[in-house]
Amino acid sequence: MPDTRKYVITFGCPDRTGIVARISSFLAELGGWITDSAYHTDPDTGWFFTRQVVTAESIPLEIDELRARFAGIARSLGAEANWKIFDSAERRRVVILVSKEGHCLYDLLGRVASGELDVDVPAVIGNHDNLADITRAHGIPFHHVPFGKDPEEKAEAFAQVAKLVAEHDPHAVVLARFMQILPPELCEAWAGRAINIHHSFLPSFVGARPYHQAAARGVKLVGATCHYVTADLDAGPIIEQDVLRVDHTDSVDDMVRKGRDVEKVTLSRGLRWHLEGRVLVHGNRTMVF
């Protein structure tokens, strides 16, 4: 997270000559000091994307006024709703969903506690309660929402989770090894904000027990994938992936253990990029600026 207050602009429109000039001239005329900028044109679809970061103090406008003026540029370039401006001074809120396995949660809590991940975590929600104590030791409320086995109980549990999440209107809902498949209506409600860590190098080993699948196939690397959640299981846009080497001496349990380090690091990288507005989604692919 940046120390100096910044405005972060993300933008996409059909490609044509002069887009960069339009946007940079708009910012230059305001006196905007660009500290970071990235551009990409997707040759398959002919779309152009950019992310611009300007120091807030260099812009003599309130953010709403900036948005209003930029809307004109965006409209004239055909960007429609494909743009956003956010203020780095607005604290990001992250709600974390967990099940029994704590490695991703421990990791995130450590990053928050040390200030490395400078966000608010107003709630951790677990379908088990074994991670309640450590969460509360960090001064964060833990909500235990048990998930029954039959569909009705599950639906009720999800309704409760949905309500808890909605109360905080978070910038990210992190499924930190949550192990429950989100119902379509939650995928919809949290679209572009729900981030999952899948414990395989997708698209290999979709679904349950990926390390068991990996061991059975005899692969020499296992991995983890941080992706946005969509209604298609483990098929949402990939934000980040990483792998580590395994060999024949590694049992499934060894893979599970070693894999945790890749999972937690991959998740935290993906989450950070999401919160910094670095991840733009186009179709089922992401650009990470």
Next chain:
Amino acid sequence: MPDTRKYVITFGCPDRTGIVARISSFLAELGGWITDSAYHTDPDTGWFFTRQVVTAESIPLEIDELRARFAGIARSLGAEANWKIFDSAERRRVVILVSKEGHCLYDLLGRVASGELDVDVPAVIGNHDNLADITRAHGIPFHHVPFGKDPEEKAEAFAQVAKLVAEHDPHAVVLARFMQILPPELCEAWAGRAINIHHSFLPSFVGARPYHQAAARGVKLVGATCHYVTADLDAGPIIEQDVLRVDHTDSVDDMVRKGRDVEKVTLSRGLRWHLEGRVLVHGNRTMVF
């Protein structure tokens, strides 16, 4: 390849107490100087595997006599045919099959020319002839066997390839981006010797145009897999895998280009291990000792 002459023993049998003692005592009684040894027990199947390397000069027996005596040990431990002893002084022969793409061939020829890969390559066989000149410049015969499109022409071409390969009885048949699917009878004839490089991180992106598949899925790493060829396409035992990072700025062509470096390095590692007798196959998995 070792400089000093060595005998390399590979062995597998059902696990029980005392196997290491039996084998190491057998070698110690002969005065065998072990320079490398590795063991593995597969907990799922209860099998034990080992690879032992002894200096030839420390063993006062011809290799056939050594094999004859070791056969007794092997039988008593229930190893049946699951063992082998080879002499590092017997030069390894490698036949290479190629299509149009030369990066793996160039790489292998360079390794052979520099002595890094200390093998004989008695033949390179290509279904195109664009790699003939460079092969011959290395003093290696190149055989052009065109593959027609209809099944009969293909069958005939494969018969010709089979004949050419059989003439050299190679220790390895390397499919260096050969791009043709081997018929079942060749998979059978070359079982345990046919080594393929697949240009994806299997089991992701089986079959044709894996980089196109990878780009469409938006993965953040692409890879290559060196594996033994079996009748199941791209599903044989994996010897080695590696990956490299890509991002949204990489077009399919960029992935193809970058991927070549992973392909050639992964193939050459797998081939070396195979030729050194380091790769033991158990079911559909390998141990690399």
Next chain:
Amino acid sequence: MPDTRKYVITFGCPDRTGIVARISSFLAELGGWITDSAYHTDPDTGWFFTRQVVTAESIPLEIDELRARFAGIARSLGAEANWKIFDSAERRRVVILVSKEGHCLYDLLGRVASGELDVDVPAVIGNHDNLADITRAHGIPFHHVPFGKDPEEKAEAFAQVAKLVAEHDPHAVVLARFMQILPPELCEAWAGRAINIHHSFLPSFVGARPYHQAAARGVKLVGATCHYVTADLDAGPIIEQDVLRVDHTDSVDDMVRKGRDVEKVTLSRGLRWHLEGRVLVHGNRTMVF
């Protein structure tokens, strides 16, 4: 840490024919069930090393009796004091030293809490107290030992640390970004047990502020090194190293932040291997079996 009770033997002696046979026959005669074994001969020094793991229940002796009998073998092979047998059922004790930066401590505490690192942590000692609360939330005593600036205060502080550590006679003293240079007498007292994480890819960037040094030199990868502490600063035997990619867009602060993930993962791997008796030291180098 193994679930089944095991005896772990580590052993080194001058190389000669028949060592493996001697040791494996000794174990086989006792009925010892070997579950893991590794061997290495150092060609430079002509020394032989091995690590053997047997299930405790397969050995019909108490561990002291096993040690007494094995001592005869060891003596006859010239191993002198270069061997050890430990019982995996004896819980490992780890004392952790910290300063202000918490990422390695958070990571270790998370691993302990989740049972992944199945050890006792009887004490965390810090020269600052900002990590006291989280340590105590894990049910672990935290000792704040302030280090003054002048030599006498430091010496006194170290004496206090030495005393606290000695009370627990730990299997490992982990310098989890402790940032203080151990006096020679503590290097001596904790020899082979004091494990440091240095935030660079040694031998590059010894000493203070390695990320600043890395940025100044314009390297494209930064790393971390887990090593045994010796009286030579940052020059002890290396247990594990890893790196991550940086580029010109990374400020020193970014490197510091990104580097933390490599540091904590590298430290935890090295510590695990040390506690499992996998790390044998020979001169200034390690073998990790």
Next chain:
Amino acid sequence: MPDTRKYVITFGCPDRTGIVARISSFLAELGGWITDSAYHTDPDTGWFFTRQVVTAESIPLEIDELRARFAGIARSLGAEANWKIFDSAERRRVVILVSKEGHCLYDLLGRVASGELDVDVPAVIGNHDNLADITRAHGIPFHHVPFGKDPEEKAEAFAQVAKLVAEHDPHAVVLARFMQILPPELCEAWAGRAINIHHSFLPSFVGARPYHQAAARGVKLVGATCHYVTADLDAGPIIEQDVLRVDHTDSVDDMVRKGRDVEKVTLSRGLRWHLEGRVLVHGNRTMVF
């Protein structure tokens, strides 16, 4: 290398507001179609850098006229001589210097032969002649320039090399494991064009026999560094680095062998980026756009 003809602009100047707007407006007014662009501000020195790629056909000017007009912009922004525009249609010329070890040369020749590296290699110069035949088999002239041991012979040899290189006025002089230290006058003459591959992860193991140094230190990773040659041995701006894992079973010879794969891949990446105008040097550091 791009297929479509492009103009590549690289530019650096003291940072201030509006630079991007100035440059992009200049290009937009010409109708320039930007296909790739990157920006970076160095916070330590307050300099701004950019690389812009436009399709040649979108610019209705000859390149000299484009340069003349851009010079005005550059001057007004204080860029002085810190900018360049080159035409991707002008074929790049690369002269390669070698000694005995061929792995980097084999690799580069293979890339050139396959069209992956779309450059002219008008000369390979070696102080040994063992790589002459393979070079000539690729249709490339090989010049054998023996280097004596005494200073005068060396000076004369370098003078001959300088002359041969000067004849081709190459865009890059590649020291592909050349193993001779360039005299200061050649460092000067080839400044910004002489690219070396050093067989260690610099700044570790400067100078001779880095793998021996690495083995003696007991590191767990070895690497390679592609850098611009300067008068300070192995201290020039780093373009690219990579590493691979080694362990106690790897002899120095194994490290040398394994390291070759990292060397050749790292060199070829650095060379490609240099030829594409992606590498901007600022002080002793590079930006790779």
